[in-house]
Amino acid sequence: MRREGSPFRGLSTVFIKELSDHVSSSRILVLQLLILSTALAALYEAISSLRQNTAEDPFLLLRLFTIDQAPLPSFVAILGFLIPLMAIGLGFDAVNSEHNRRTMSRILAQPIYRDALLMGKFLAALATIGISLTALWLLVIGLGLIFLGVPPGGEEIARSAVFLIVAIFYAGVWLSLALLLSTVFRSAATAALVALGIWLFLTVLWPMLAPALAQAIAPVDPRYALLGLNDPATAVWMQELLRLSPNDLFGEAMLAVLSPTTRTLGPVFLDQLRGAVMGAPLPFGESIMIAWPQTVGLIAGTIILFAFSYVLFQRQEVRA
Amino acid sequence: MSEQQTEANSGLHDPVIRARGLTRRYGKSIAVDSIDFGIARSEVFGLLGPNGAGKTTTILMMLGLTEISSGEVSVLGFNPAREPLKVKQRVGYLPDAVGFYDQLTAVENLAYTAKLMGLARAERAARIEAALARVGLAEVAEKRVATFSRGMRQRLGLAEIIMKRAEIAILDEPTSGLDPQATQEFLGLIGELKAEGVTVLLSSHMLDQVQRVCDRVALFRNGRIVLMGTVPELAVKVLGAGFVVEVEAEGPGIARRLAMIPGVTQVETLAADRYRMTAERDVRPDAARAVVAGDGALRRLSVDEPSLEAIYARYFQDQPAGGVRHAA
Incomplete structure (x- = not known):
């Protein structure tokens, strides 16, 4: 049975309304302050460390993103940790709050399809995160100009722009997850708790669990242990398991893009290094190729999770 | 053939809403069980019955907001399952305990739904102002809805229907939880709608109010319409005399x-x-x-x-309910 009319009717109206709600909410203000203050602290450390060691570096601007100065992790690592929090904060009550405020049936009685409501909410939250991240990105480049005094080259800008795009998709995964949970759970508090639980598990616990699991699946060959080497089978398993976490995918993609000397993200065999000029940066295109699978993983995760919430929302009863 | 029969049965020419064998199942339980009815233009039609009798499910099927298991319903000549947008463009719905975005003002809330309806900007402002004046909310138009009382919210919901210039207004329990004066005002507004030629569908269990405003009523029980007609007709049927x-x-x-x-x-x-x-x-x-x-x-x-109250009490007293079902 085909339904008549466009599923996107009213999409822009929902998008604009949700966007203005997000931008004017105190929730986003708190989240932005949190990210801004931690990110600025990391940047400050990075800048002061860069000013002391003025070695010749063709990618000085990118160093701002990746240098970590104890006790603070790098700017990218902080974003990898905090972007999910922002996405969850914007998405955990997207659908269930409409039910709880009893606005759902009134809105759906207007001449629009449910598609427009869900899609509008998703895009508005993603746009909010996109705006925040873009502002942050411009801030980093601006600070880099002021404090390092070296104008960034075209490739540096290109690489950091890729960072921005991948970061938005990384936010998309978490936003889809939060949206899915807000569709499944009628209570916003439950949805938020479950989302935060998954976030903590994947960012904090999983990096500790994955090696243990890898050793259980592919025990280390004692001959490698005697030589003081890592067993490649165990290492591969560990990496595959770690990649189940979007956090790890984001980290790997960023490593490839922001550290141009990265040649591979997995274990390397000696014969693969034959002929390589160690320490020489890879061209932009090659770095993108290395980061491409991870980026596709993030995009696919976003789409799959969104599709799940889409199906659930279409089948959901309007009545609370 | 069957079409003519149904029309003959309901005694209506050109009904704006017509349901035939309309059924909604949730798994094994049946929420609405093969109901037939027709509603004429500018009629006030009351849906009565205990909670969980299938009134709201019937309304949601008419709006295409829940699936129809079998049977069919046509609203203004459109099939809500296939052409929900056309139906929803012309039908106004005030849900049970309607909600608004508390952080927005009355005007902003209406502006959002007006945009969803696809009204042009200039038209929007004029219609919103007129609708708010009609329901007596012009003075609080710029106040946030968070400060509104229950009665004001219901009137704002009605303003939305007026703004939509709906041909059919479906009101689900519009007066529950209102104080007597607010109820009175609200019933007055329903009367005005009827006078303008709007068909009103009113679901309620406040029997005396239904009797006051409705031309005809349908009594729901366990997903079926057990009685339908004008109040004197029902009185003759149930009480034996009017x-x-x-x-x-x-x-x-x-x-x-x-x-x-x-x-x-x-x-x-x-x-x-x-x-x-x-x-x-x-x-x-x-x-x-x-x-x-x-x-x-x-x-x-x-x-x-003949009071609807007496009819209702007598009917349910004579035929004790066989197991109470609750709507999902």
Whole structure:
């Protein structure tokens, strides 16, 4: 049975309304302050460390993103940790709050399809995160100009722009997850708790669990242990398991893009290094190729999770 | 053929809503069980029945907001399952305990739905202002909805329907939780809508209100429509007679004279000078004439109009509910 009319009717109206709600909410203000203050602290450390060691570096601007100065992790690592929090904060009550405020049936009685409501909410939250991240990105480049005094080259800008795009998709995964949970759970508090639980598990616990699991699946060959080497089978398993976490995918993609000397993200065999000029940066295109699978993983995760919430929302009863 | 029969059954020409064999199943339980009805243009139609009898499910099916398991319904000639946008463009819906975005003002809330309806900017402002004035919310138009009382929210919901210029207004329990004065005002607004030619579907369990505003009612029970018609029609069906007239008079042979009035089915003698007549129509003028003609002294003549309350109570008392079901 085909339904008549466009599923996107009213999409822009929902998008604009949700966007203005997000931008004017105190929730986003708190989240932005949190990210801004931690990110600025990391940047400050990075800048002061860069000013002391003025070695010749063709990618000085990118160093701002990746240098970590104890006790603070790098700017990218902080974003990898905090972007999910922002996405969850914007998405955990997207659908269930409409039910709880009893606005759902009134809105759906207007001449629009449910598609427009869900899609509008998703895009508005993603746009909010996109705006925040873009502002942050411009801030980093601006600070880099002021404090390092070296104008960034075209490739540096290109690489950091890729960072921005991948970061938005990384936010998309978490936003889809939060949206899915807000569709499944009628209570916003439950949805938020479950989302935060998954976030903590994947960012904090999983990096500790994955090696243990890898050793259980592919025990280390004692001959490698005697030589003081890592067993490649165990290492591969560990990496595959770690990649189940979007956090790890984001980290790997960023490593490839922001550290141009990265040649591979997995274990390397000696014969693969034959002929390589160690320490020489890879061209932009090659770095993108290395980061491409991870980026596709993030995009696919976003789409799959969104599709799940889409199906659930279409089948959901309007009545609370 | 069947189309003509249904129209003949409901006694309607050109119904704006027509349902045939409309059914909604949730797994094994049946929320709405093969109901048929037709609603005429600018009629006020009441949906009555206990909670979970299938009223809201029926409404949601008419709006295409829940799936139809079998049967069909046409609203203004459109099929809500296939053409929900056309139906929703023309039908206004005020849900049970309607909600608004608390952080927005009354105008902003209406502007959002007006945009969803696809109204142009200039048209929007004019319609919103007019609608808010109609329901008496013009003074609080710029106040945030968070400060609104229950009655104000309901009126704002009605303003949305007025702004939409809906041909059909579906109101689900619009007066529950309102104070008597707010209820009164709200019923007045429903009357105005009817006068403008809007068809109103009113779901409620406030029987006296339904009786006051509805032309016809349908009584729902366990997902079926068990009774449908005007209140006097139902009274005849359920109570056996439409009117109960009490006469207080003194004089010889009054009981006999009253019993001879055409249309009177029964006369009970309550006390020496008090009689209760049951009749198919309002027989008060005839009763007065009969008493006076027999040289009696007429002291009091009162009529109990058939109340929906009595019909409802009698119906459910005669046929005890077989297991209460709750709507999902």
